[in-house]
Amino acid sequence: MTISSPKLNGPAHPVVLAAGFSWGLLAATRWSVLLAGASGGETAVIWHFPPWWIPLCMGLAAWVLQGMAAFWQMGWLSRQGLDQNRARRLAALAWLPSLALLLVPLAELLPPLLNMSLAPLALAREAWPLAALAAAGTVLVQTRLAAPDIIRKREVVHRVWLAPLVFVLALALFAGVGARMSAVSDRVGKFMGGDEPQYLFNTHSLAVDHGLDLSEAIFLRESSYFIDPARVIGGHGNWTKDGRWISKHRPGLPLIMAPFYSWGLYLGQGPRKTGTMALWLLAAWMVTEVFWLARLHTGREGPALLAAAGAALCLPTLIYSNLAFPGIAAAAFAVSAFRCLRSAKPGRWGLLLLAGALTGYLAWFHERFVVLAALLGLYCLARGHWRSLKGLAAFFLPCIVSAGLLMAYFQYLYGQPFPSQEIHAQGHYLNPRGLWEGLSGLWLDAGEGLLTYGAVWLAALGGLFWLLRRRVGDGFWTLVMAGATYVVAGLFADWHGGIGPPSRYLLAAMPFLAVGLAAGAHWGPPRYGVFVAVLGLASLAASAWVLGHPSAVYGHAVVLGSGMQFPVIDNLLPAFIFNDAAPQVNTNLALVWSWLALVALVAMQFGSQVYGPPRALAGLCLAFVLVAGAGVIAGQVGAGVLDPNEPAHRVARWSRLAALPAGGPGLHLGSDKVQPSSFAVLPLPPGRYLEGSGKPTAKPTAAIPADGRRRIWVWGQYLALPPGRYQGSATIASPSRGTGTIAWLDISQDKGRQVIARRDLTGQDLQGPISLEFDLPQGSPNLEFRVGSLGLAPLEVEAMTITRMRP
Amino acid sequence: MDLSPLPPVSQRHGPPLWLVWLVVIVLAGILVWPWAQGRELRRMAAQKRIDSNWRPDYRLLPLMGLAHQQSMAGGGRLTRSQRDQLWREVEAYKGTYPVFFWIELAWLEARAGDLERAKQALDRAERQDNRLFRDMTKSRLWDPWRERFGLPRP
Known part of the structure; x- marks a missing residue:
């Protein structure tokens, strides 16, 4: 960069202007909504824009804001003792990494124009806030590096x-989560599942x-x-x-609760709620x-606060602070024993006795924690x-006594001093489906992965390597x-931890991983902070989403991407449990993202402490290209981003279209054979079929017998549709040709309490598709499309769709 | 093998130790007080459900809880009228898994010394769900009468 004229330094510097253009263009292009689809091997992307003045105003506003930030930044650098001209030039050049933002609209426009993979477009549409944060963070880092004297040891x-403040804040946070989950539980029904009620039952007995x-x-x-x-x-x-009925779950957690x-x-106030307070306390103690x-480890409070915040605010800790599983308790005991030994x-002997007691108790949560106890002994x-x-003696005596009691307990229960693996879930300590499944799935699985729901833990791992480098x-x-x-x-064969929310079995690792955040923040390069900010934002967004829909993360469901227009998470990440029919595809997808994670880990280990905007720009561009490249490869390996399995993606697109001010231009890129009307149809998947009291079925069609019993089948359970006019269509086969009513079709909301539209069906009606039009002036948060049978004639429900009439 | 170059750090901040222990002991005492009530807690919880008219369709649950606790506390004593009321409640029960209540009722009758009615209740349980009946009567609670009623061993 050779621009050094004093007149050009300052907000009029070409780099500042170009950066402003990048920010403005990014802001202006965020207001469009696009429909993308494939038909017969050809793809098309149809853009819907708001009226022209909206993007223009937004773009200009972003540009003005960027200019103001640059003005303030130059003044700040000048106040750090640098020569004014030099300060203004360095400040201006610090905006150079912003040019990487031009890649975002490019990634959205070029793939459909060049008939390439649409994965970069999908990633850009969904993850642009992370790109913007990365660019802003890099500019901030370069600005600080321009005045190295201000980075001094405190x-x-x-x-x-x-x-104590950390403890109280964490306790308040977990109590708030509890209040939220309690409110949601009352509204949508109990979502407690898996081993949790069994642990509570043991608690009740105790x-x-x-x-x-x-x-x-x-x-x-x-x-x-x-x-x-x-x-x-x-x-x-x-x-x-x-003659005693004893649970296979260990009594360690129930005894505390x-x-x-x-x-x-x-x-008389609900013992589960008061029992959960023990979990809040354990989780706050862990934090x-x-x-x-x-x-x-670091000798610093700022990084330590960052580590505590990561442990508290990110999943899985956040949700498991309110679920009766032993992971949180084991995490608190293990990290406390570790710290006592370290201190x-x-x-x-007093501190060691405490460490010994905590260590000895670990296996009473679950015998797998014997491994942690043994490591603490070492x-x-x-x-x-x-x-x-x-x-x-102070440390080992409690451990030996506890081990002896535990062996006696096992001897009493199973007739041998150690439990056999048959008592655990699928009964395999080594996954018979392959070890890679769990080892990669724990990190990357779309429904169960730690990084999927808490990407910041990748930065934590990177930070742990810094701890290793500086404090071996x-x-x-x-x-x-x-x-x-x-x-x-x-x-373990059940590495996912059953049907509970993701990463349950990693809970005990969380406090140790979290320490990595502090180490990375203390010793890592400036870019480490950018990593933490970007991955942390993604993690907080996931945490917020899960708190909004806690019941959705039960049962191996892949749901995190349901607010996105594209199935980015669903289709680009492996889903070992949800999509277990394609193990090789899952393995390959896991490999793709593992390599990207490895590159990120390496990037966190290196990085100059010297001002260098061109280098930062190159690094940021490389990062964007690598993410997009990984997306392209994952799109080729897996189902791609144009294959939505869940109605949620189409509904998300409808919702955004509904929010778009009408009257703007449109743009059709790609094949003309892909028409907008095809985007408006929402086929309801078989996974949403329910029978009677809510029993799910995986059958592709629903056969309803003529046994004289009234039955209801539900498609599209609790869909959240935006306001608009819709048409529900059903294809139902029946041998009946009579004119009497044998079934009915309705659209209901509010969990079936309010019927919006209804049609009685005769045998004659069922000779072709049946449709039902309805309006949703306010939208509908809990819409169901139902078929009712009077049990007078056999019915075969073959397909049901909802079509948006005026997108 | 001490791999860490950092010297061990010892920290002691905050209020005096005796005050910490005092607070801990008082709080622990308050915390465990309801727990120390033991089986009496079953009675209290069941009584609160009855008082608040909790789930009328499942009101048999707290009634059984009360009777169970009374039988435990009184060495098996339950008046005939109490047991008659329980019979009426179990027969009127329309909820899920009545087999458990028939077994419980049989156990209450046996503890009260009325083995004839205990046998009748066991027969009703067996007719309700033979599999659960065979499995759940393996409990040690039935040890005193296992031979008499021909119940399975665990």
Whole structure:
């Protein structure tokens, strides 16, 4: 860059102007909505624009804002003691990375023009806020690097009140999550599932009977204190030889929850809610331990606060702070024991006794945590505590006593001192479908992956390598604790942790991973902060979405992309459980994103501390190209971004179209054979079929027998449609040719309470497709398209669609 | 093997230790107080459900809970009228899995000493769901009467 004329330095600098143009163009082009589809191997993209003045105003506003920011930035740099001309020139050039934003509209326009893969377009449409944040962050970094003197070491200050504040804030956060989940639970029904009610049942038995024999609670149907009284659960138990019904779930967590749960029974206020308070406390304690440990490792409070914030605000911790699974408790115990061992001087037996007690208790949460307990034992030795017999005894005595009791417990339950693998889920500690499935799926699976729901953990991993580089011992042992949790979970056949929300088995690794955020922020290059900001924003967005729809993340569903126009998450990421029929496709997709993650990890390990806007621009462009390239490859490997399996993507597009001010121009790119009318049809997938009381079926069609019973079949359960006029169509076959009513078709909302349109059907009506038009002036958050049978004639429901009449 | 170049850090901040322990002990006492009620908690919870007219279609659940606790606390004593009321409630019950309540009722009758009525209740349970009946009567709760009623062993 050779531009150095004083007249051109400042807001009139060409780089500033070009950057302003980039920001303006990005802002102006965000207001369009596009429909993209394929038909017969040909693709087309149809753009809908708002009236011309809207993008123009938005573009100009962005440009003006950028100009104001540049003006302020130049003044700030001047105040740092730099020569004014030099400050203005450096400040202007710092905007150079913004030019990478031009790639975003290019990625949207070029693929349909050149008949290339539409993955870059889809990624640009969905992830442009991350690109904008990356560009802004890079400009900020370059601005700071322009005045290296201001990046100076601060004094190490340890404020006593900070840790309690972290605890209180975390507790308030988790209580807020609890309030939210409680409200949602009341509105959409119980979404508690998997092992959670079984843990609560054990808690109930401990609270009321002070024992683990569940038989009395079963006979009295006392699971009704936290689930529908019509249901019966048995705590996943079995009979012992002396006639006790004991759960296969360990009593560690129920024992901690029991006093809190008892308060709920005592007050008649819902024992599950009071029992959950124990989980809030455990989760807040874990977050505080993360703060302490991160401060211990880095010696700094700012990075430690970042680590604590990551541990608290991101998934899976955020949602599991309110679910009765032992992961959060194990995380708190393990990280606390680790910190005690790290902090204790050899022979300081009080702290070591505490660490020993916490370590000894770990296996009572679940025997898989024996691995963490064993590693903590090794860490105790590695920290040099073997030098003091008193210290050694203080740590190991509780562990040995606990291990002995646990073995006696197993001997009583199973007749042997160790549980066999048959008692666990699918009964395989090594996944018979291949180890790569769990090891990659835990990171990248569309429905179960840690990075899918909390991308910031990739930055945390990168930070742990910084800890390893700067504090070998701390880094090594922190990585070992996180890695052991990951490997134990990843090798297991049920690596996904059952039907609960994603990454349940990684919970115990979270505090150790979170420490990496502090290390990266403290020692990493400036670009590490950009990584944290971008990945953190994606993680917070996922957290917010999950809190909005907590029941959706149960049952291996791939739902995170349901607010997007394209199935970016659904189709570009592996879905080992949801799409288990294509293991090789899933494996290849996982490989694609694993390579990209590896490149990102390497990028976090290097990076200049020297001002260099051209280098930053090149790096940012390279990052965008790599993400787009990975998307293109994943699109080729998998189903691509034009193959929506879920109605959600089409509904998201309709919603955006509905919000677009009318009157703007349109643009058709690609094949003329793909017509706009095809985008308006929403085929309702078989996965949404329900029968009677909500039993799902995977059949492609629904056969309703003529047995005299009235039945309702539901398609499109709880669709959220934007305002507009629609047509529902159904193809129903029946041998009946009579004129009497044998069935009916209706569109309802508010969970079936309000019927919007209805049509009675005779046998004659069923000779062709039947349609039903309806208006949704306000939109509908819970729309269902239902077929009712009077049971007088057999029916075969073959297909049902909803078509938007005036998109 | 101490791999860490950092010296161990020892920190002690905050209020005096005795105050911390005092607060912890008081809070722990408050926390565990309802838990210490034990089976009495079953009675309290069931009574609150009855008082609040909780789920009338499943009101048998708290009634059984109350009777169970009374039987446990009184060495099996339940008056005939109480047991008659339970019979009426179980017979009128329209909810899911009545087999559990027939078994529970049989157990209450057996503890009250009326083995004839206990046998009748067991027969009703067996007719309701033979599989669950065979499985759930393996409980040690039935040990005193296992031989008499020919119930399966665990």
